[in-house]
Amino acid sequence: MTSAVPPSIQPLAYSPHLKAVTPVLSALKSGRQHHANLWSGPEGIGKYLWARKIARYALCMSGDGIFDDRCPCVSCQQGDQHPDLVVLGNEPESLKVDRVRQLLAACALKPMISARRVVIIRDVHLLTPQAQNAFLKTLEEPPGQTIFILLTHQERKLLQTIRSRCQHVRFSPLDAASLRTIFHELLAPFDDAAKQSLLDAAAGSGAQLQRLIEAGEEDELFKKPLGPLLKAPIRDRLAAAETLAESQQTTQIAAIRLAAQLAEWARTGQPHQTKRAIALFDELNELVLRAEGNGNRRLLWEKWLLSV
Numbered sequence: 001m002t003s004a005v006p007p008s009i010q011p012l013a014y015s016p017h018l019k020a021v022t023p024v025l026s027a028l029k030s031g032r033q034h035h036a037n038l039w040s041g042p043e044g045i046g047k048y049l050w051a052r053k054i055a056r057y058a059l060c061m062s063g064d065g066i067f068d069d070r071c072p073c074v075s076c077q078q079g080d081q082h083p084d085l086v087v088l089g090n091e092p093e094s095l096k097v098d099r100v101r102q103l104l105a106a107c108a109l110k111p112m113i114s115a116r117r118v119v120i121i122r123d124v125h126l127l128t129p130q131a132q133n134a135f136l137k138t139l140e141e142p143p144g145q146t147i148f149i150l151l152t153h154q155e156r157k158l159l160q161t162i163r164s165r166c167q168h169v170r171f172s173p174l175d176a177a178s179l180r181t182i183f184h185e186l187l188a189p190f191d192d193a194a195k196q197s198l199l200d201a202a203a204g205s206g207a208q209l210q211r212l213i214e215a216g217e218e219d220e221l222f223k224k225p226l227g228p229l230l231k232a233p234i235r236d237r238l239a240a241a242e243t244l245a246e247s248q249q250t251t252q253i254a255a256i257r258l259a260a261q262l263a264e265w266a267r268t269g270q271p272h273q274t275k276r277a278i279a280l281f282d283e284l285n286e287l288v289l290r291a292e293g294n295g296n297r298r299l300l301w302e303k304w305l306l307s308v
């Protein structure tokens with residue numbers, strides 16, 4: 001199973017956020033861009049893809065570099081090796097204070113090719129407090145030609161002093177229709193009910209959906225309805241508990257799928273069945289909460305499956 005973002009994500013991941021980044025683009029166009037930009041929003045929704053697009057535009061020497069991948073200017077021809085583009089955060093090592101100090105020293109120099117330099121920091125909340133403090137000084141007295149784009153899905157972990165010095169852009173979660181299109185191929189092996197459960201559990205994050213799909217693909221159990229399991233012999237239910245408990249993700253998917261099954265029973269069953277389904281639903285919620293709180297997933301599933 002590959003963990004690479006499917007190529008089809010690229011054009012689509014740009015469009016849902018066009019509104020959010022338009023002010024940044026306009027500012028760049030007029031030369032009045034903010035030097036420190038903080039972009040927040042759930043992980044895996046296209047913030048980095050957009051940061052690369054904006055960087056390309058900011059560095060382009062003809063002004064066409066954003067949507068025209070064939071822009072012939074010297075800057076656009078540099079690709080990933082552009083000397084005026086710095087990306088930190090792809091490796092956790094790069095977020096340590098020494099690397100940040102090195103970067104900030106380099107920012108005092110003139111850009112090599114373009115009129116500006118762009119620094120993108122992914123997962124900026126992972127900067128050590130020491131590194132954040134080192135960075136603060138630069139945000140207070142920014143080197144004129146450098147544009148910082150800081151990306152995070154946990155903005156509260158950033159120092160307030162950093163947040164307050166940045167122009168903040170918030171990216172919204174992706175809607176289910178976009179996720180469905182972007183992950184069309186990866187979702188193909190799942191039946192309709194499973195697809196819907198995966199999309200619900202992803203909560204608008206492409207990265208989360210990908211993790212859920214990978215977890216789901218590892219076991220055949222996720223490709224068939226879970227309803228029959230609830231009526232299976234005890235031995236089979238106990239065996240299934242191990243699979244459901246394999247990871248936090250498998251627990252999450254299974255709980256959502258089973259909840260859908262219970263809702264169906266509650267809707268169509270006799271009054272006593274409805275009551276039972278609701279009770280099981282509450283216990284299922286309890287199971288998820290305990291699993292998130294580091295409860296023993298396997299024991300929790302065994303207990304729940306035996307109570308059915």
Ligand SMILES: [Zn+2]
Binds near residue numbers: 072
């Ligand atoms: Zn260009």
